[in-house]
Amino acid sequence: VDESKLELDTVEKELKENEEQIRERAVTIKRIQTEMATTKRIMEEIMSGDKATKLILEARENGEIEGIYGTVGELCKTHPKYSLALNITAGNRINYIVVEDDKTAARCIEKIKKAKAGRITFLPLNKLKPLVINPQIRDKEVIGRAIDLVKFEPKYRKAIEYVFGQTLIVKNLDAARRVGFSYRAVTLEGDVVNPSGSMTGGYYKGKKQERIALIVKDEAKLPQLETELAELQEERDRLVDYRTAIARELNDELLPQLSDNIRNRDLRERDLKSTKEEIQLRSEENIGIQNELQQLTDEHLHLENEINELISMKKDLSETLLRLQEAETELKEAINRSGFQELMDEIKQKEQFLEELQEEKRELEMTHFKKESQIEDNKNKISDCQTERVEKEKEKPTIEKQHDEVIQQITTLDNQYSVIKERRDEIIDTIQKSNDEMEKLKGEQRALRKRLEEDKEIKNQQLILIERLQTERKEANNKITELEEFATEQDLPYIFAEDEVMDVEVLNEVLTGFQAELESMPEINMKAITQYEEELELNQELVERKQFVEKDFNAIKQAINEIETEKRKKFMKVFEGISKNFNRIFGILSSGGRARLDLEDSDDPFNGGISVMANPGGKKIISMLSLSGGEKSLTALALVFAIQRYKPAPFYVFDEIDAFLDVNNVSKVATLVREMSKTTQIIIISLRAPMIAAAEKIFGVTAGENHISQIVSVSLDEIMKIVETNDMAMEAASI
Template sequence: MANSVPDRAQAPKQRLMIREMILENFKSYAGEQKVGPFHKSFSAVVGPNGSGKSNVIDAMLFVFGRRAKQLRFNKVSELIHNSQNHRNLELARVTVRFQEILDQEGDQYTVIPGSEFNVARTAQRNNESHYYINGRKVSTKDVTDLLKGKGIDLDNNRFLILQGEVEQISMMKSKAEDKNDTGLLEYLEDIIGTDKYVQPIEEAYKKLEEVNEKRLGMVARLKSAEKDKDALEDKALEAKQYLERKAEMLKLHINATHVFGMEVQVKLKAAEAKTTELKEKLAHERVKSKDHEKELAAAEKKYTTAEKAHVAAIDAAAEAYKELERKDAQNNETVKALKTKLKKATDKMASDVQQLEKLDEEKRACEAAAPHLVAQLERLNADLAESEAALESMKEALKGEVEGYHQQLSQVRNELAPWEKKISEVQARISVGQREMELLQRQETEAKKRLEKATKELEDARSAAGSKEQRIKELEALLQTRRGEIEGHKQELAAAQAAERKVEEELAVIREKSVQLRADLSASQGQSGVMRELMAAKSRGELSGIYGRLGDLGAIDTKYDAAVSTAVGALDNVLVETASDAQRAVEHLRRTNAGCATFLILEKQAHLERPASERIETPEGCPRLFDLIKIKDPKLRRAFFYACGNTLVANDLEQASRIAYGQDRRFRRVVTLQGQLIADSGTMSGGGRPQTGRMALGNAAPRGAATDARAAEAELREVDKQADQLGQRVAASQTALRGAEKELAVLETDLPKARMEAEANSQRAADLAQRMSGLQEATKVDAADASRIKELHVAVSKEQVNLLTLKEQWKFIRIVYKHASAGGEKLRSLKTKVEKARKKIEETEADISKKQVQAKSNGKQIEKIKKEISKQGKDKEKLEAELQACADVAKNIEDEAEKRDLIRRNSGIIKQTTTALEEELEKMGKIAKEESRRGDELMEQRNKHRKQLAEVLGMSFPWSLNSGIHMAFRMQKSADNQSDPDPIASVTMRFPTIHVHHLCWLFYVQATLLYADLQKLNPDLMAIEEYKQKMAEHAERAKELEAATAERDKLRKEHEALRKSRLDGFMAGFEAISLRLKEVYQMITCGGDAELELVDSLDPFSEASGIVFSVRPPKKSWKNISNLSGGEKTLSSLSLVFALHTYKPNPLYVMDEIDAALDFKNVSIVGHYIKERTAGAQFVIISLRNNMFELAERLVGIYKTDNATKTVAINPGRFALVKPEKEEDQEQRPPGFIQVASG
């Protein structure tokens, strides 16, 4: 980089220059016109207004890639020349011829061989446009890449200053408001070249944020692990102390066991001697047992073979037994069903036999009575004959007296006799028919009675079943109701408990908030010190335009405190009106050393007024954070919108994720009520204790720590009261729930009972319904019997009618007979006797007929019942045969079971024999092992206690306090009763005056007392292991955090290194440019001063920073650019352009009437500066001021005739040397002309 004016004496540098331009039908140029050639340093384009001077620059920009609209036209085809003499042209073309040169002395230069190239662009009538490099068709990118490679700044167009734009350079904003804008800071950084660090810095910052977010999560996990570890520390210490005391107890126990074991070793020696003797005997016995062993081996081989067969037999028998058990169960069910059928058949058969016997008895009685009745009838007939004879004798004696009546009597008697006989016969037939009908109808009547009884029982059973079903429904409904009530109580209890937990959480939060108030107040005092100083300066009139801290200028509901405190980082910024207000505030803080502050400039947020006033629809109805803030002054809304943007507030992280990662890209930034933030980039932050208190709560009024504390205490009392009420509500819900559960338990017990009773009634009804079909069949009369009953009924009815007729006639004849039978008492007596005899005869005849009919009917019934009994007998025999078959199956099963039991018994005998052999084999070995076993057990017990002591596993001591003391006293007593103690040398060496049993007694007493103390303790022995796990987890978390911290520090160093490189490079270039600006401005203004000043010198690239361009015109005070005149603004802009050219030269500059606002003096100064100090670049300047273009090395004249622009290039130096021409030679071209082009 060059920080000073290049010297002509320096070695020449290779640079690009435009040799000439060829315009064909472009805008005002008709035909092919050559503009140039241009001078290597300073060329001026002159011509009257409207001649087409600016079209030269437009042609150059057209080739450099500008669109038609950027050239003040709507379409490319409008760039084609169109005049009265040149209409409907199809093509416009502009060609710019470049070459690279090395500067020589004066106007001379050397063209780099092979460096010439042409860049052309065409515009066609169909609005197509094409680029060409050396006649080869290329793309726009190829052209721009070529020119950029040659050093032409096409990004910021620093080489170009159009008409009226010179003043805008100095009027640029101090910093760009968005990415699409360019401020003075970005303009200078692009020239300095440190903008190459912007993307790496952003990427490094993104990585740093990701790692920092990951580290914050690790910090939270480390704190959680440390909290868990600290929570277990006391329990682990208690368990450790418990184990230490237990270890001491086990040591005492081991010592006692060890001492006692030493005594046992003495006895063990004697036992070993005895064992040696037994071993000798055993050897002798082994010699004797060799034969037994051979026999045993053979027996074992035989036993093994038999055992395999036996096991196989047992397995087969077990499978067969299972099959037999299944068959036996099936057979038992069959026997049970057959017995039930047999019992019914037997009962029916017994009933039929009983009825048969009754009928047979009646038949025999009838048959037995018949002879007697016949004999009686004969006697009665004899008596009747005798009585009638006596009566005839008497009548004969009275013949004279009653002669007159004899004929009449005889006639009546003759008439009466047949009627009496007929009546007797009819009565007998009626009696027989009725008897036979009764016998036939009796069975039907009895069956109907049974059917009626069963029907009534069936109805009762169904009614009871229905009643129980209804009861079941009622119980189920009641059960459902109770369950619903229980569910309601549970929900109520859960809701109450949830509300109670929520209130408890609120209590914890409020308590924590109260505790944090003083800390927050202390933390805010540093910031309030800066604010007090700024506001004090404002009240003294030293500063103006300061509104205050942004977070204090609005208020928000408590619900959104964490959300706004987390999501809005600019709440601590100081809001000012303008950039100059911020600059003055920065200077004031610098002078007073009051501290640092970040400023938010309100005038720079004017473009946010409209979006801040819009009402937009948000996903899922989530509110914008900006809309939730209460702002006193509407003017400040755009500042809060700048800080908040379209950040949404979600209820939880799940809803926030749905919105942030959804389709609507406007709402990528979402914060939850708990302070969890999803940034525009998609990264999440938060999760620990959320930030609060960075904005006023409630109304936008000033807040204070004391007010917040009182409010927190009042809120604490209110929430505590709510907690008490919720506790009562939980208790009431629990009581109601327990009552409902008790009722539910009773109902759940009653319901199965009711179901069982209903099933029993339903089963009874089903059984009765099954019996109904049989009973209904029994009520049906046989077809023959029904026909017979019908016939008898008709016959009896007919005979009854005849009987009534006969009785009426007989009655009449009888009356006549009575009148005719007069003859005295004796005669009447005889007549009465005769009548009685006749009546008796009639009754006897009727009885005989009745008995005969009954016997005949009973005979028929007997035959029928015999047939039924025969059938039942066959069924019974069939059932008995089936039962016998089942019995045979059962017997076979029993036989198989007996065989299995026999196999089992044989197996037992074999096992007993084998066991006896094994016992005999082991008996001798046990004798030798018995004495050594006790010593081994003692040694094993000692080793076991040593292992317990080493591992300290927390086993329970095997004695209680009383049992330990009792054992100690028993040992003491045993020691006192021992007459000849045998002290052990090793013990007496350590305890020469203490007996072994006394020593053991002391050990056991101490151990027992320790055990009693341990029993009072109740430590959590698992706490040690848990504590170790938590320690390991804490160490692992710390290691992870250390690694994350190292990675964070590494990325932070990389980020800081990039920022430092950017800052150092920028500050170096900035200082060089600023210094050169001062020099240039002082030079062209003859004593003025200019300065580039950073708004924030510590961080030039912050949001509130930027670059302020201030100048002090000659003999005037320091002024802001906006307050300068047009000429002063032009000089300021040109000073900056020339300073930047000195810092980073551009090979080409094209300027359009930059001297329009300058006076005569300043035009001359600028012209001379360009001529003398800018030899290292090519300047093409359009000017109408002679003070400017007269200084140019080459003049390009622009003029228009016939509505077509033409050009002429003049070398002023050579033109000045030409002598005046003669008058006749004036039409010839003067020697000073290099080129004349005309239409």
């Protein structure tokens, strides 16, 4: 009994533990399922745009397409304190996929199109030309460039610079307002200030993707938890069965005793439980005391070791101090005897001064080292720029040749477009005429078919009537013949009743009337069927001609679309090139200024014009129409120079382009014109000294005798030689 009871207790305990584990697993599973249900909408929103991304990443994993590196978010890491600001900086571009080259991107796009999986943006590393800001801002609230706060492999630099290269990360909105209207600035709280003047901010509900990541992680654990729950339930069932068997055995053998024992056991269990709880409490307190005691013991040993070391050090120091005191006494006596004290003071001063000089030397060396590093960096940058400039100069003839070819192609395409458009108009007119003619023939065909059916119906009715009358007439004639034969055989007089004779006459009259009516009817067109077949063949021919014309029309339409696409592509290439040159040259002419060209209709560039936008001297960017006279002149010149730099003309004439400019801007324009003159011949009409001073040759127009204009030509080199000669002569005379 005792053994059975002990075994039953063990089973009860295991069963209780099993029930507790089952409850814990069930609660965990329910929590995960609840969170999964509540976040299903969020996950669907996030995953709805990731169908294409998932498709491409699967192609990367199974090796279907090579050169896929992953999303921008996968390829870069950052400190958690900057994650919100960098997520706001990247926006949707965090999901852009980085690929090796544009061929890989094209293959990925074709795969997405076939799967109809949506749209996604790719960043081919061989085509990206990101713009990266490098501001010199001294503001303690500015943390730095976003690109500097991201960790990534060097080979992905172009893609990461494309996403993060033009943004500053700052601590707060005040700092963003100070720098954000010159550069795009994002605060640590996610507020944004753009150079265009717009500001974005407010409450940002973050952690959504982190929460979903945790839920996905919990979801991965769900099958394991369900398996564990099933195993625990099986174990519980086994324990319940085992407990039932033991209980049945005890009931069969010693039920009364067992009942008493169970009651006693319950009492003892309650006492034991309270005792266990007290023991557990005491054990926890004891463990805490033991830990504290052990800690104190360790500290005590450590202190004893330190005390022993200090005692030993004290002993050594005492001996050393004693020796030093003796040496000091001897030294003082010697100094007093030699009068050496003043010399020692001077030495101390020199040593102190020497230490200050050494400290200053170290600081200067550090500054020198930093400057050398900066100089080296600048040299490298200058070398890179020179190399790039040489390469660009080498590429310039090729680019110009390509540009000429493109212009020639555009001209050819325009001519082809005009011819095709005329041909299309002719085909459309032909199709319209064919359609009208076909409709007319169809109407005639329907009328002819209706008339033919009516004629057939009338003819059939007449034939039926004639056949019936002929049958009746034949029967009447047969009857008359029979009567005549009967009268002959019987020797009867050949006399008939008047009404019988009248019937035959009536029939003859009716028959004669029908024959006359039939003869009076118009003749039936027996060629109607043949004509119908001819019209049907003509209709089929017109249908085939229509299909051929429609096919030709679609081909022409496709060719026109291709020409329009190519024309737009060539236009956008020229537009973007001139726009970049415009911004660069305007920045030179207007220090700190920026400019750009905007399409009035970006979807259809040929449907609208081009707006010229500028912000001279760092002002707010506005339309060129709102600028002052001098600013308009400067902006217009920058645009002309931008066009000249993209496609130089062999000859330019400028008439007083500097009239509204101040001296400083005239000098800048003169410098640019001087640079342009290396590849282009330029004639400028000007009255401004800085512009005249920059000219290679000067032509002056003055009124001569009888008010006739007189042209005077002079070279600056000749003037300089004359001035030098006069200076030398004056110097010699003074000697």
